[in-house]
Amino acid sequence: SQTIHQWPATLVQPVGSPLSLECTVEGTSNPNLYWYRQAAGRGLQLLFYSVGIGQISSEVPQNLSASRPQDRQFILSSKKLLLSDSGFYLCAWSDGTSLNQPQHFGDGTRLSIL
Amino acid sequence: TQLLEQSPQFLSIQEGENLTVYCNSSSVFSSLQWYRQEPGEGPVLLVTVVTGGEVKKLKRLTFQFGDARKDSSLHITAAQPGDTGLYLCAGVSNDYKLSFGAGTTVTVRA
Numbered sequence: 001s002q003t004i005h006q007w008p009a010t011l012v013q014p015v016g017s018p019l020s021l022e023c024t025v026e027g028t029s030n031p032n033l034y035w036y037r038q039a040a041g042r043g044l045q046l047l048f049y050s051v052g053i054g055q056i057s058s059e060v061p062q063n064l065s066a067s068r069p070q071d072r073q074f075i076l077s078s079k080k081l082l083l084s085d086s087g088f089y090l091c092a093w094s095d096g097t098s099l100n101q102p103q104h105f106g107d108g109t110r111l112s113i114l
Numbered sequence: 115t116q117l118l119e120q121s122p123q124f125l126s127i128q129e130g131e132n133l134t135v136y137c138n139s140s141s142v143f144s145s146l147q148w149y150r151q152e153p154g155e156g157p158v159l160l161v162t163v164v165t166g167g168e169v170k171k172l173k174r175l176t177f178q179f180g181d182a183r184k185d186s187s188l189h190i191t192a193a194q195p196g197d198t199g200l201y202l203c204a205g206v207s208n209d210y211k212l213s214f215g216a217g218t219t220v221t222v223r224a
Contacts, residue, residue: 032210043120043202043214044157051210059211090156100145100164100206105156 002027006091006106014114019064019078021109023091026072031093033074034103035066038088050074051096086113117141118205120215128223130192135218137203138185143213144206146179146186151200151217160188162206193222 006023013019025031032051036044046059048066056066063082067075074091089109095101118139127133137146145164149157161170163179163186170177174197176189190197200219204212 034212041200041217041219043118043216044204044212045214046211049211092156094210096210100147100162102147102159102162103157103204103212105158107155110154 002093002104004091004093004104004106006109008109009107010110010112012112012114013081015083016080019076019081019085019111021076021089021091021111023074023076023106024072025074025093028072028093028095030071030096032096033068034092034094035074035076036090036092038090038108040088044090048076081113083113086111117213118203118215120201120203120218122218123216124219124221126221126223127193129194133190133193133220135188135201135203135220136185137187137215139205140184141205141213142183144183144208146183147204147206147212148177148186148188149202149204151202157200157202190220193220195222195224198222 003026034049035047038044048058050056050068053068064078091106092103094103121136145162147162148160151157161177166181166183168179174191178187198221200217202217203215
């Protein structure tokens with residue numbers, strides 16, 4: 001069966017520090033991969049998505065970047081964190097072979113910027 | 115810009131009561147998905163509706179997709195405390211991206 005792992009679960013970082021959040025998927029090949037940010041108790045904002053290795057689409061201008069160095073690995077990064085980068089970050093994967101497939105989410109990373 | 119509008123934003127009811135959550139959009143989607151999310155976890159898919167006018171039932175949950183594929187509703191019959199959570203609707207676009215509504219926080223009191 002397919003699984004998605006996201007870490008760390010929580011992270012407290014000072015303003016101006018770098019960031020690296022990692023997400024890996026097991027049990028599937030060539031998934032579509034997504035990074036979302038969620039404000040407290042609210043909907044999800046799509047940040048990045050990827051349909052293949054090295055292919056990254058950015059949805060909103062921001063202080064973050066994403067990379068997909070391997071088929072089932074998706075990394076969210078920043079060189080210098082801002083206070084506004086605080087939030088709940090979710091990684092997800094879906095089957096890229098057909099529409100209407102569900103997205104499967106990791107358990108998220110709670111990022112607090114001090 | 116929020117493509118999907120969910121209402122109400124918050125809903126608090128007593129165990130055994132019924133509730134309905136609405137999801138409306140001015141855009142047409144290839145399908146619409148409903149997710150439930152519990153605190154500290156990622157959303158989990160409940161259902162996908164694809165055909166305009168479609169009705170799907172999942173035990174006490176009934177999902178409807180509007181004829182024009184722009185709106186949907188989720189109805190829960192005889193709600194239980196285990197139904198408590200954040201309910202999110204998401205429209206699926208032809209490029210495999212989801213557009214999420216802002217969510218409805220449902221609290222079912224015992």
